[in-house]
Amino acid sequence: MNNIRQFRVSTTVGAFAITICASTAAAQTVIVRNAPPSAKVEVQVNTGAVASAAADTDGNAGVAVDFGSRADEIDVGFFVDVCTEAVRIQLMSPGVQPAPAAAGCTRNEVWGVFVMRRVTTFVVDLDGTAASIHVTQGPPPAAWVGRGQSETTRRFFQTTPPLGLVLFGAAGIPTFSHTIDSACGNATTCSRETFTGAGAAGATYWIKSFLGAQITFAKPAPASAFGSGDTFRFDSTLDSRLITIAATAGVPVGAMRLYGLGGGNYHRATFVTTETINDATVVVNNVTQTIAGGTETFEHRTEGWNWMIGGGLEGWITKSIGFYVEAQSARLKASDVGAAEGGIDDHLLLIVAGARVRVF
Numbered sequence: 412m413n414n415i416r417q418f419r420v421s422t423t424v425g426a427f428a429i430t431i432c433a434s435t436a437a438a439q440t441v442i443v444r445n446a447p448p449s450a451k452v453e454v455q456v457n458t459g460a461v462a463s464a465a466a467d468t469d470g471n472a473g474v475a476v477d478f479g480s481r482a483d484e485i486d487v488g489f490f491v492d493v494c495t496e497a498v499r500i501q502l503m504s505p506g507v508q509p510a511p512a513a514a515g516c517t518r519n520e521v522w523g524v525f526v527m528r529r530v531t532t533f534v535v536d537l538d539g540t541a542a543s544i545h546v547t548q549g550p551p552p553a554a555w556v557g558r559g560q561s562e563t564t565r566r567f568f569q570t571t572p573p574l575g576l577v578l579f580g581a582a583g584i585p586t587f588s589h590t591i592d593s594a595c596g597n598a599t600t601c602s603r604e605t606f607t608g609a610g611a612a613g614a615t616y617w618i619k620s621f622l623g624a625q626i627t628f629a630k631p632a633p634a635s636a637f638g639s640g641d642t643f644r645f646d647s648t649l650d651s652r653l654i655t656i657a658a659t660a661g662v663p664v665g666a667m668r669l670y671g672l673g674g675g676n677y678h679r680a681t682f683v684t685t686e687t688i689n690d691a692t693v694v695v696n697n698v699t700q701t702i703a704g705g706t707e708t709f710e711h712r713t714e715g716w717n718w719m720i721g722g723g724l725e726g727w728i729t730k731s732i733g734f735y736v737e738a739q740s741a742r743l744k745a746s747d748v749g750a751a752e753g754g755i756d757d758h759l760l761l762i763v764a765g766a767r768v769r770v771f
Contacts, residue, residue: 414712439476445537446470451497465722484528489521491542539574572668572727572771577615581765585609585631588758594636594647602639609633611763623659643688655719674719677712711753715745733767
């Protein structure tokens, strides 16, 4: 192709990009977005001199490449090597292959042939180790460099949900559907303490911006019920913990990602009821006798696998720090451990909010 242009609404790379484009009428300008912060950005055209610049703390850089004595325009292909602390961009004429990527670097050979003139501006947008190219003849469109947008809007669209390993921690509220309610039975008086807290921690690995996997460990605070009748009183406590393993499917929107979860859960729970029967008196042959009461404790322990579903929304303040809210619904159903009777058959709804940190 002699003229391939790829257009996409991108975001700010800072005012420096506008300055570069305005002051290099006889040079190519290559703007890089979302590089590793402070990384060295190198640009080379065929076997020409290597031009370089350092990315800022947001991972943005602008590099002016001297057009030299070349013709007024040439066709080039793009090879982008993303390394831990560097980004190397090579613009090669059709049929020319660059040297292999250095060890530890990921190479992106961008599909297509681009027209490069003396006033061409390329914007290289990185997403982890992936790269996409946008090209215009002259200064970049206002939308590409954030002009005419508020700082809040530019920041929102500049930060994209990351790929790779993300760790998270959160606090929230658990709700059991009926185990605590059933503990009250037909007691005359019964109170429930089900509005408790919960902690959760885990990890998500995003293979693509829309596909990943997640593991979560959750520990709800014990839920309880206590009540009494005419001749007895009792208290019951449900103590549980949960591990969920799920596939994740997401839809990125700017700095946000809406996602769903589906998979399985493994639970361990202990349900303990302590019942005290009051002393009773009876009259036999006009003689009052006392029948002693007593206290008994019943314990049920369960563990097992079942299904879970859920979803959430995450937002990223920077490329490494974000926040999220999430809801998981897990089926808890299992027989007592080591017993033929008893067990649990319930649903746990867990709603949490917390922070996410991208590790790599």
